[in-house]
Amino acid sequence: MTKLKLLYVDDEKVNLTNFTIAFRTKYQIYTANSGQKALEIVKNNNDIAIIITDQRMPGMTGVELLQHIKKYNKDAIRIILTAYTEVADIIDSINKGHIYQYIVKPWVENDLLQVLDKASENFLLVRENKRLVQELEEDISERKRMENELRGLYKELQRLSVRLIEAQENERKRISMELHDDIGQNLIALKLQFNNFCFQLESSDKDKRQEAATIINSTLQRTLESTRTICQNLWPVIIEKFGFDLALKEFLDNFSRDYGIDVVLGSIHIQEYFSKHDQHQLYRILQEIVNNIGKHSGTEKIHFDTVNRADSLCIEITDFGCGFDMPDLAESQQEKGCLGLTTIRERVTILGGTIDIQSWREKGTRFTLLLPHSGALSTLP
Ligand SMILES: Nc1ncnc2c1ncn2[C@@H]1O[C@H](COP(=O)(O)OP(=O)(O)OP(=O)(O)O)[C@@H](O)[C@H]1O
Numbered sequence: 001m002t003k004l005k006l007l008y009v010d011d012e013k014v015n016l017t018n019f020t021i022a023f024r025t026k027y028q029i030y031t032a033n034s035g036q037k038a039l040e041i042v043k044n045n046n047d048i049a050i051i052i053t054d055q056r057m058p059g060m061t062g063v064e065l066l067q068h069i070k071k072y073n074k075d076a077i078r079i080i081l082t083a084y085t086e087v088a089d090i091i092d093s094i095n096k097g098h099i100y101q102y103i104v105k106p107w108v109e110n111d112l113l114q115v116l117d118k119a120s121e122n123f124l125l126v127r128e129n130k131r132l133v134q135e136l137e138e139d140i141s142e143r144k145r146m147e148n149e150l151r152g153l154y155k156e157l158q159r160l161s162v163r164l165i166e167a168q169e170n171e172r173k174r175i176s177m178e179l180h181d182d183i184g185q186n187l188i189a190l191k192l193q194f195n196n197f198c199f200q201l202e203s204s205d206k207d208k209r210q211e212a213a214t215i216i217n218s219t220l221q222r223t224l225e226s227t228r229t230i231c232q233n234l235w236p237v238i239i240e241k242f243g244f245d246l247a248l249k250e251f252l253d254n255f256s257r258d259y260g261i262d263v264v265l266g267s268i269h270i271q272e273y274f275s276k277h278d279q280h281q282l283y284r285i286l287q288e289i290v291n292n293i294g295k296h297s298g299t300e301k302i303h304f305d306t307v308n309r310a311d312s313l314c315i316e317i318t319d320f321g322c323g324f325d326m327p328d329l330a331e332s333q334q335e336k337g338c339l340g341l342t343t344i345r346e347r348v349t350i351l352g353g354t355i356d357i358q359s360w361r362e363k364g365t366r367f368t369l370l371l372p373h374s375g376a377l378s379t380l381p
Pocket residue numbers: 292293295296297319321322323324329333337338339340341342365
């Protein structure tokens with residue numbers, strides 16, 4: 001066990017030597033022959049456990065010294081050595097809490113040993129008590145921090161569920177509008193065109209019959225394309241049919257055509273590294289990032305790069321448009337109820353990956369996705 005530190009202060013050198021010889025086996029002893037020197041030792045050693053000082057010393061009395069010491073070390077057990085004549089002063093000091101105990105000179109080794117044993121016990125008890133209280137306080141503050149964090153997460157969850165329900169409602173509205181405005185209108189037109197065609201069947205004008213049939217054909221074609229687009233947005237069936245890599249290429253081609261944005265694309269080898277479930281998540285992530293670029297960036301060109309590492313895939317999508325400020329975004333997202341970036345982050349977490357978004361005003365934005373492989377090939381050595 002490590003020895004406790006003990007400081008003994010006395011202006012008579014012989015007393016310092018005697019004390020050291022008597023107690024050095026039990027304590028790590030520091031000595032000082034004046035109050036000033038004792039103060040310096042205390043300032044440099046904040047873990048001194050017991051301080052014993054002679055009362056009558058030139059320059060500073062023992063009581064004065066112990067009063068000073070209390071400012072630097074509150075925990076040390078402070079003991080004074082005194083002659084009977086000075087006892088009244090010392091009792092006053094004990095009552096004021098500056099001193100733990102007084103010992104009448106000349107001290108007897110065995111008596112002093114008992115006092116020191118008690119003082120050590122006291123010091124260790126107080127120290128252990130303090131440690132426990134501190135541990136308890138740390139536990140309480142950690143629990144409070146966790147409670148606050150949980151409360152915050154719960155609120156965030158509630159906010160997200162509300163927004164998810166709203167988003168689902170909006171999606172339903174959007175689909176219903178597309179069905180009504182696009183397919184519905186086409187079907188009405190088809191009905192009229194079909195009536196016209198039937199009417200033209202009666203007539204002898206072959207050109208008019210031909211023209212009516214061509215009009216029907218082109219409306220049917222448009223309706224087919226609209227149906228495909230709506231289905232594609234609802235569930236990318238093309239992934240199931242032709243595989244993820246082709247589906248992504250098709251999506252980027254359509255995007256490039258619809259927005260007039262040039263997509264610079266390297267070769268894509270993604271599907272064999274991800275499970276079907278993860279391919280769908282990834283498809284949605286890329287759809288949102290790319291559609292955001294089309295909607296918000298005003299860029300003329302996108303770089304779409306993929307690199308397969310040993311056990312992960314890195315995708316970097318860069319545009320050269322208006323960019324945005326991330327801190328401003330958090331607020332405006334809440335206000336406008338935007339969901340895109342939030343769901344991107346959630347899907348990336350589901351895939352066990354990371355996303356880094358860097359954006360520079362008027363220069364562009366770069367999305368870097370790092371996703372661990374999860375498909376059949378990822379299990380190969
Ligand atoms: N590539 C980009 N260039 C410039 N601004 C962007 C880009 N991507 C996202 N933003 C900004 O980030 C905001 C949040 O995007 P987010 O996808 O969350 O919402 P949204 O697209 O506005 O709405 P939605 O919920 O329909 O996706 C956008 O409103 C836009 O201001």
